[in-house]
Amino acid sequence: MALPWRLLLPLALSGALGRRGAAQGCIPPPAAYNAALGRPASQSSVFPNCSIAANAVDGNRDGAWPHGSCARTLEEPEPWWAVDLGARHAVAAVLVQNRRDCCWEQLQGAQVHVGDAGGERASSNPLCGTIADAGPGSLSAVCCHGLRGRYVSVLLPGRTAALALCEVEVLLQGCAPPPGAPNAARGRPAAQSSTLDGRSLAANAVDGDGDGDWERGSCSRTEQQPEPWWRVDLGRRRAVHAVTLANRRDCCWQSLVGAQVHVGDSPADGGKRNPLCGAVLDVGPGSASTVCCRGLPGRYVSVVIPGRVDALALCEVEVTARSCVPPPGGKDTGAGDAAFPATPRGNGSGEVPNSPLRGSGVTLGIAARGPAAPNLALRRPAAQSSTAPRAGAAANAVDGHRDGAWRQGSCSQTAREPEPWWTVDLGRRRAVAAVVVRNRLDCCWHRLKGARVHVGDSLAAHGTGNPVCGTITDTGPGSTSTVCCRGLRGRYVSIAVPGREERLSLCEVEVLEEGCAPLPGAPNAALGRPAAQSSVLDATSGAGNAVDGSRDGAWARGSCAHTLEEPEPWWRVDLGARRAVYAVLVQNRRDCCWEQLKGAEVRVGDSPDARGRRHGVCGIITDAGPGSLSAVCCHGLRGRYVSVLLPGRTAALALCEVEVLLQGCAPLPGAPNVARDQWATQSSTAASSGAAAKAVDGNRDGVWQRGSCSHTRRERQPWWAVDLGARHAVWAVLVQNRRDCCWERLRGARVHVGDAAGERASSNPVCGVITDAGPGSLSTVCCEGLQGRYVSVSIPGREEQLALCEVEVYGTSSGW
Structure with missing residues (x-):
């Protein structure tokens, strides 16, 4: 969770610490942020029943250990806990949330260390300070005064005890993007007040290459002139969190001192009239200066050298505005979703007999989020450390089906073992923007907490030696966790549970690529055109x-x-x-x-x-x-x-x-399925499990016995129809066929769109006919904007049974 430290912490610390009479005189600086949130964590041992190290960096300060958000070791000599910040940082302060239900005194005397040694060696790093104010639910602030290091650790020195930490927050000076925030400036149109020569273009500062040597052609540069400026167009109004400027390192870096960063909606005069975020003060050879804008809204970000004649050189400008988002069909559920009812924890095997929960029941307003990148992992080769009996294959996690009920057969699952892992081969090296992981819905969702996502080119140690994107901390029933990789490149994506014996179950893993890629079958509209x-x-x-x-x-x-x-x-x-x-x-x-x-x-x-x-x-x-x-x-x-x-x-x-x-007639990535969960009817129902609504439940499972397909009786010209709730311009209708048997029945079925309802819907205009009926076929019928409130599927001219495992309708009142 992102907290406004500059507003809350002085109050929180002066109150919480002052009341206990043990304040350390440490108030985090303005714009400090928590660099530990969601980062990989480890500890000397794990107390049974969900006390893993990742609990202490999940953003939840709940101090009641039974609630499942505290890390805890066994009782042992000198227990320790450590977090990997991912890079060397200057640490301003470390905040440690104690237990409030019991045993809080055990944290008294705990030491906080910062340095470059990791794991059990982290206790040899330089000491920031000691916790002296351990009381029920205490929040201790230990000042590190800019001590630099990659690892922050907490240690109980010189005694045998259990170490329990309900949250550890590592505060750095300055501001930084929220977890996963992309660079909104990369590849956007840029301009500047003048251009020195052909290798000094404004676009060089948003090419993704921060090389600080101007001679190599990746820096922008103006001529020497009064008040030079540079400006990027973000394409639309954004809430800008921070702007980072990469300076030259070969010479002339001092020219950037005093440069101002402006954000606003006017491109006039280079953007100089827009509101000011701040100025660059900390220049040096190849310096990267971050100017905090704290949500200042605007379409244009400008850099200006005010009040003097100079040349403006920028080797990269990065603008962070928002976090990465999940793809169509799910949502980030944080620590779970309130829409899910409480579910029994199941038996020792981890299963819940006769669970009433079928699918997630989650929908997402994707239109507001914009298009999403294609899923690189879909149906790619996958492997795992072991396979649990009864349909827990690794391939289930890349089948395109997010059903979170393990018994429905679309989740992978390993046996219970030390440090289980799962990996997918993307086929070649890709730039990964984000990895979206769908958790179990029926039970045992807590098992995924602390799992790490790796991306890289090596299969050594089953991919767990590759760089870490992040850690899954937001586990709840059917949670969908988005781990931002920010363009980390690699062929293999791996998920592993480190440091403990566990079962690893994944109901879907989606890997999103940075940028856009040609869609399969997308036509080239320019070919042969004037x-x-x-x-x-x-x-x-x-x-x-x-x-x-x-x-x-x-x-x-x-x-x-x-x-x-x-x-x-x-x-x-x-x-x-x-x-x-x-x-x-x-x-x-x-x-x-x-x-x-x-x-x-x-x-x-x-x-x-x-x-x-x-x-x-x-x-x-x-x-x-x-x-x-x-x-x-x-x-x-x-x-x-x-x-x-x-x-x-x-x-x-x-x-x-x-x-x-x-896009052709296939839906654009992120287009909403306007049929999802709408009212559906059909000419008859074969059995209670074949209701018309099953074809719009969001589940494409093609096995009729699993309860997600509609099914009529055998009759003359059977039909099925959905009421979209309002008139739409329909561009495409996707129809999922059965894959277990009888798929040939769908051949020749017609798709209609119009305003006639129920059995009369078959008289509406025809979009097209399904001809590609094979086992589990997914047929796309193009409607080219045909208008209507009702979409129907019918089998004309013969006696047949009509089974539909999903019908998706893509369109809007105004088209795409």
């Missing part, structure tokens, strides 16, 4: 070469478009109609001059204006290398024209292929 450009180098360099279907990056072979060297060259393709653009792929030259594409803007809009200046910006190309293929995410931005522009400089624009990817 194209134009600002000028033509020669007869073999026409604009049409960039939409000829050839990605050959050698200009001499005649498949690249190429302008003259001129101010702000541009290229544009006419898609023929207004389309929702998912992504634009741009193929660069590979024979020479590839660096000229760096900083190019991709725009989408409806005006044939040459440069597309009035069009919306999808993003900018930052990864220009020999033959690079850049994917610029547009996330459904609509327009007839797609243009590529080199802003603010004189250069030649060369494009060897431009591909404009549309």
Whole structure:
């Protein structure tokens, strides 16, 4: 949990500590934050019944040990606990929450250490201080005065006892992004007051490369001028938490001293008139200065050197605005979800006989969150340390099915063993934005607490030697935990329970990639379409070469478009109609001059204006290398024209292929399923377990006996219909078939959309016909915006049984 330390801690500490007469005179500085939250933790031993080390960094200060949020060791000589902050930090203070139910006196005399030695060696690190104010539920503040280290440990020296910690918070000076906050500036359009030369573009400061050597071409730089400025457009209004500026390290770093950071909605005058976050004071060679904005809202972030003539050089600017979010179909439940009823803990095997809970019952308003990245783990090869009997295979965790009831057969589970693990092979090295882990709903959800998520390229130690993204601390019935990896790269994603004997059960693991990737089957809307450009180098360099279907990056072979060297060259393709653009792929030259594409803007809009200046910006190309293929995410931005522009400089624009990817009729990632949990009816019901509502319960399980498929009796022209509750423009209908038997029955079924209800719904206009009926087939029927309140599926002209294991309807009143 993120707390406003600058407001709460002086009051909390002056009250809580002062009352006990043992205050250490330590008040955390303004904007201090908790660097231990959710980080990997370990301890000398684990007391039975959920007393793991991770409990002390779960963000919960509940001091009652039976409530399951306190770490606790066995009674042993000199017990210890340690947390890995992930990097070396200057620690301002450590806050330790004591037990309040009993045994609080055991914490008296505990030592807090900070340093670079980990695990059991952490007690040899330098000492911050000692806890002297141990009382019932005491909150002790130990001052470390900037002591630096990666590990913070708590030790009971010189005696045999049990160490119990209900929360440990490590406060650092300054501000930092909330856990998982992405860099909102990366790849966004940037501008500056002037540009020194062709390798000093404004875009260099948002290319993701913080190399502080200007000569290497990853720093922006203006000319020497009065009050130079640099500005990035975040694309929409954001609540900006912090801005981090990477300085030059080769020379001239002192020029950044006094630079001001502004955030606001006006791009005028470089953004100088927008509200001020703060100024850069701590410059040095290659320094990374963080300016705290504490939620200041605005679309533009600017850096200005006020009141003097100077040059402004920025080797990277990172803007943190919000946390990473889970993908469609679930939500972050924190420490559980209040929507879930209390569930019995089950028997010794961890199962709950005859559990009434079926699925999560959780829905998510994804439209407000925006599109989500595709799941890289879906149906990829998976393995685990062992497999529990009765359908606990590793592959169950990547089957695309989030059902949290283990008996439904969609959760992996190991045997009870020391340090169980699970891993998935993504097939190649990927940049991982986040890992989403679905917990069990029926029982035993506490087992997942403290599990670590690793990403890397090694299978040594089953992937547990790879870097740690984070720790799962928010376990509750059916919880969905999002662990932010912030672009950590690797082929393997592993989940392991460290330091104890446990069963590891995972009901779904989803791995989300940073950026966007071409969707399977997404059509290229630019192929062969009319194209134009600002000028033509020669007869073999026409604009049409960039939409000829050839990605050959050698200009001499005649498949690249190429302008003259001129101010702000541009290229544009006419898609023929207004389309929702998912992504634009741009193929660069590979024979020479590839660096000229760096900083190019991709725009989408409806005006044939040459440069597309009035069009919306999808993003900018930052990864220009020999033959690079850049994917610029547009996330459904609509327009007839797609243009590529080199802003603010004189250069030649060369494009060897431009591909404009549309979603087609499949739903965009994150589009809401408007049929979910809506009122459904059918012509008849085969049995009590085949009710019409089963086809809109959010569960795609294709085995009818597991109770998530609708089913009619055998009859003439059976039908099923769902009431969307209001009229919608329907773009796609997905129909999940049975996979256990009888799948051929669905062949020839028609999908209708219209305003007639019930049995009359089969008279509504037809979207399409299901032809690909195979075991467990998922058929997508395109409706192209057909309007109606009711969507129905019927089998015309024959006697049949109609079984539907899920029907998903994607559309809105105004389209996507």
